[in-house]
Amino acid sequence: MSKVLVVDDEQAICWGITKVATNLGHEVQGAASAEEGLRLAATFQPDLIVLDVRLPGIDGITAVEQFRATAGDVPIIIITAFGDMETAVRAVRSGAFEYLLKPFDVADIRAAIVRALRETPTLAPIITPTSDPLQLVGHTPVMQELFKKIALVAATDTSVLVEGESGSGKELVARAIHQHSASAERPFVAVNVAALSPTLAESELFGHVAGAYTGAQRARDGLLVQANGGTLFLDEVADIPLPVQVKLLRAVEQGEVLPVGSDTPVKSRFRIIGASHRNLKERVHAGEFRHDLYFRLCAFEIVIPPLRDRAEDIPLLVHHFASRLAGSPRAFAEETLAELQRRPWHGNVRELRNAIEHAQVVARSGVVMPEHLPPPQPSFHGPGTAGGSHQQQLSEASYARAEELLSDPDATGQVYSRLLAEVERPLLVRAMKRFSNEYAPAARALGLHRTTLKKKLDDYHLGE
Secondary structure, three states: OOEEEEEOOOHHHHHHHHHHHHHOOOEEEEEOOHHHHHHHHHHHOOOEEEEEOOOOOOOHHHHHHHHHHHHOOOOEEEEEOOOOHHHHHHHHHOOOOEEEEOOOOHHHHHHHHHHHHHOOOOOOOOOOOOOOOOOOOOOOHHHHHHHHHHHHHHOOOOOEEEEOOOOOOHHHHHHHHHHOOOOOOOOEEEEEHHHOOOOOHHHHHHEEOOOOOOOOOOOEEOHHHHOOOOEEEEEOHHHOOHHHHHHHHHHHHHOEEOOEOOOOOEEOOOEEEEEEOEOHHHHHHOOOOOHHHHHHHOOEEEEOOOHHHHHHHHHHHHHHHHOOOOOOOOEEOHHHHHHHHHOOOOOHHHHHHHHHHHHHHHHOOOEEOHHHOOOOOOOOOOOOEHHHOHHHHHHHHHHHHHHHHHOOHHHOOOHHHHHHHHHHHHHHHHHHHHOOOOHHHHHHHHOOOHHHHHHHHHHOOOOO
16 A cells, blocks of 8 residues: 555545545545645655645645655656646656646546556656747647647657648747757757758758769758757658658668768767658558658657647637737737637638738727638648548538538527538448448448448438
8 A cells, every 4th residue: 555645726636536546545645735735745755646736835846846855756746727838848847757637537547646656767857948948829638738748758859750730830849849858959950841952852951072963062061960969850751752761761760971972971869850741651651751761750749739629729829929929919809709719720820820910910909800800711731731631621521511500590409410410421321332232341340230220321211
């Protein structure tokens, strides 16, 4: 049996965690403040501390060092309902064993307690960067989870693959990882691979010696050498020519860069962060991207949620952009914020920023109204992009159709069933056609019981 100290000023949370730990067979004591928790720790001597961030008096993360001085090097699970980038980084920097976001499932806290009492390593602390961190804005659960992932990987030198639609902030994520890492004072070298000439991409990345090719009058260090000791950010990494991919893989694994025209490698070690709005797995299957480089890049993967999946962050982003754009910040009417939250934002945060800038110019002074906004932009996603996948197209079409039905008074009370029927019917038709109208294989593929499939087909008048 171990001793667990729970420090949280929310009585329900404290009771719930106490119940979970007690059911696991541990002795538990609770405290409503860091000060009370420190007094208990001195005599209780816990084997594990579960610590909330926002507490009356001393906040949880500030109190971590005091808890360690009192209770020794015990694992500490930090929990918070207000996860942002700074909180996540401070939690990891403090050496917390785990960082959980409220609301969490009972299974999450149970698993964290079991692991903390079974394992001894804590999250590696990271060096405090000297420059101000770049700001990623959001308070939704998906953004809090993103902040946590950035904080975790920043404490290592692991390669990272950042995926997300155009305009979602892939370079901002890469810069945040770098600035919160131990190499924050070292170079951050960013290059958009799609902007490189295919014939000169190798020279740009690896450098060249004098006379390596026509026009190469002087030797030049490539971007991989310039990133030595720091971070190399390759935006649109899917566009790296296949022959260059082979050299890049060797450079990353061996820490050696071979300039064009040279037989002597140059030592250079760096963290590589790749980013793409394309589906790299599909590129691998198509033979357009090396599988070994893909696996080297995606040692740790971060997927940035599109803006439409975190519409609750839009008012916060509006204030963020309005306060930083040239001129006096404008007030935004409630109906304007509501309109901004309704839009699909195919261009994501970049498109939102442009819309805010446009609105502030048109409004000139006073309150920004919906008529000051630019018209919604269409989707520019083409084939082969993340936004152009069938899944994305279906998602966007579903958003649009749902909006139509919700705005139709005649559809009131039938929106769910009508939208479901519009999607379900073609799925059933296609499944039966694919399996030559055989119920059993079609039902297995769909994950339905055979009788359930037959009933659905009858409901849509699709039965034999």
